[in-house]
Amino acid sequence: GAGVSQSPSNKVTEKGKDVELRCDPISGHTALYWYRQSLGQGLEFLIYFQGNSAPDKSGLPSDRFSAERTGGSVSTLTIQRTQQEDSAVYLCASSPHSGGSYEQYFGPGTRLTVT
Amino acid sequence: EDKVVQSPLSLVVHEGDTVTLNCSYEVTNFRSLLWYKQEKKAPTFLFMLTSSGIEKKSGRLSSILDKKELFSILNITATQTGDSAIYLCVFALGGSYIPTFGRGTSLIVHP
Incomplete structure (x- = not known):
């Protein structure tokens, strides 16, 4: 079946701009995680998102970072006013169990x- | 504070060699240990270990957990160039859904 998909695969932006990163988890997976490397x-x-529970935002490095998950499926990670230190690979993962x-x-x- | 140490940090071998990667830990409220292989970007799941002494095997890869001595090993026999990757040891702890990642072992297999 289809795996986790993310878009875009690459994003180049100017310092100070906002960016949105998208994650489509595996269908039926209730847990969704965002990481950066x-x-x-x-x-x-x-x-970390789990079902309809409030997300665990403890890893977000600053208030410029936010994420939402609509309908328990697709998630969007938003970085406002990007800085050069935000440059990284952003990984999304889903898990079938809580x-x-x-x-x-x-x-x-x-x-x-x-x- | 939870502590995960993977060794060696890096390893260079030739095709056909057998390698053993180590993960030692001091964590509270252990639930399970997972091994992942990371090539380029996305880690891929290899094994999950919860019980001590039970070997998990998949092809040329195998892994075992020793909960008394607090370590796990990942063995790869007859290595191939496609085994070149970073191997991550990851912990799931009771009471938290946030995994604890080791820093990884970088394996390079030369033809």
Whole structure:
């Protein structure tokens, strides 16, 4: 079946502009995660959605970052007033279970470059 | 504070070699340990381990968990160039849906 998809695959933007990154999780997966990975670094957790519960935003690095998940499916990560340090690969992952099984299925990522 | 150490940090081998990647940990409220392979961008799931001493196997890859000694190993036999990737050890902890990632082991397999 279809995996997790993300768009765009690459995004180049000027410093100060807003960007929106999209994630389509696997159908039926209730949990959705956003991560970012800077060059040569490990995965950094950003935000977690589970069903209709309030998201866990504890990983968002600043109030310029926000995310929403509509209808328990598609999610959008928005970065306002982008800075050069926001340049990274943004990965989305979905998981079929809220507990018990933590296997996550990752999308191909969006490479964001802020110039 | 939870601690995950993967070793070695990097490894270069030739095709056909066997490699063993290590993940040691000190975490509270352990639930499960997962191994992922990351090529280019997206990590792909390999194994989930919850019980000590039970080997998980998939083709040339296998993994086992030792909950007493607090480590897991990932073995790859008869390595191929396509095995070149970063291998991530990830923890799921009780009471949290946010996984804890190790820094990874970078494996390069030369022809």
